Amino acid sequence: MMNFRIGIAAFALAAAWAHPPGFSFTIGNPVASQDFHFKTAAFVFRTESCADPAKAQISATAEGIVKGARQSVALKVMAASKPGVYAVTQSWPAEGDWVVSLRGTCGSASAGAIVPMGPKGLIRESLEFFARPATDAEIDASLKALGASK
């Protein structure tokens, strides 16, 4: 029982750290969007603490390593009918290790996230969130960790 409670406390701390206050992203599986158009999306996400989601600037790239070579693919971010909710579909190669780097601005605030992708979709426990766009070094580190986890 003690281990169980420690686990909960650790999770609560991790959750608090994972979502800094202010403009940020929440990432989910396609079902979270409640939008049947996105049922085949790689993942969906929404903006948090953005007063006017319609004015948020969002972009995404898939960053990968295929046979040792670093690759980058610009992604189309699709808006759902619900404001502030978006989807990304897989338009990167199936081969290799890939993460998706999300970047956004809402007014003067910035946010970033690294979404590692596995064969069954996003790897939730390895998500990383930033109050700015992720740096190349952070993306490379995430890719390295993804490769090492296999």
Next chain:
Amino acid sequence: MDEREILDHLPKVKAPDAIWTSIEAALNDHRSPARRPWLWAFASVAVLALLAVGYWSVRHRAGEWIETDSKSRTTLRIGEIGFVEIEPGTRVRVVTEQPGEHRLALAHGEIRATISAPPKLFFVDTASGTAIDLGCEYTLSDDELGLGLLHVTKGWVSFQWKGLESLVPAGASCRTHPKIGPGIPYFDDASQRLKDALENLGVEKSAEDPLEVILAEARVRDTLTLWHLLQRVPVGDRARVYDRIAFLTPVPDGVSREKALKLDPETLRLWKDELAWKW
């Protein structure tokens, strides 16, 4: 969506060149009906598709029974919105085949549905209730006794029986029982202990309290199971379930403990929509 937007999605389609060839041939020899060379083109493509796919999707009339033996399978086209693969040893009836409602009745066996359409256009009746498509891909099986299993691979399915509803998202499954309806959905990657405990819920002579096991085993993602459980356990156990969900993930604004324990529909819907971001 206004008329202009609709028109944008109905682009003019180029008429196949073969039509003119066909018209010209008819004008030349004045035979009726005219030869239709384009038909050969379509037939060739269709034969290639047949060879490639290995089966032929067909449309059936309402009231018609479709039965596969132990070695055969077939594919049923569902209007313009998708198709259903009928596995070996399956008996299924086409109940309604209309643009606004496509309904099958699964007597026994297994079907795999792939639907691309707005929610609530495709339904499958079983001995345990009705699977309602909410934009999805899923497998539904029912044995001769009516015991069933719903497994969703994309989107959502609602399984309903006499007011009881289970909402099953991609990656999750749900057992179904005649005269009981849908069971509590669980993610396929949930622990075996949790799944076993779900089976034992309501069984009086369990070695350990199934609810205790479920609460202890539940991960954040298993709030899918807990959210349904909240609505199914005896009133006295609701607080335990509520507290466990609240431990696992923050309770969103608009969801109060009091309203959740009273199973206020709007509160539960709001909570489910928020929890779905963890599912």
Next chain:
Amino acid sequence: MVDLIDRQISAEIVIACRSGDRDAFRSLYDLYKDRVYSIALYFLHGDQAAASDVTQQVFLKLMTSIGDFRGDAEFSTWLYRLVVNACMDAGRRRKSDAVTTDRSHLEMLAGPASQEQDYARAQMANSVRAAVSALPPKFRIAVLLRYFDDLSYEQMAKALHCSMGTVASRLSRGHRMLADRLKGLKYG
């Protein structure tokens, strides 16, 4: 080859067609074939074979009966009357078929499905096509005539064999049904 400007079909062309001038007929065909085929295709739920059949029937009928065209109505009105009749007949035949074996699909309409890179837009297009396909035949044909040739109510009334009031009512109800079906759908 006869040059045609916009939709002005001159009496000379009709006369040429009546006299069996294949080039004149080809010009008429080229001008209208895509519109006729598209209306038939969307009316017949994306069934390419049936739409090709209807297109062929319409133009053969046009060629063989152009002598009946008196010129007191616009040519397009006369043509679309043939289209409406052929589509409704084909729709009835389709309905009575116990089993159809085509794999054609609204989603497979060549241009839209392969060229729309935007996933959400493609999904939206599929929803729109499905919604149009789900309209009852009388509303569906009215909406398609309006969309594909922007006919006036008077022209539509002649093509559909009904009053202008009925045309207005069918369009209004058809659009309302589409709007209901597509409510809440939007892409970014």
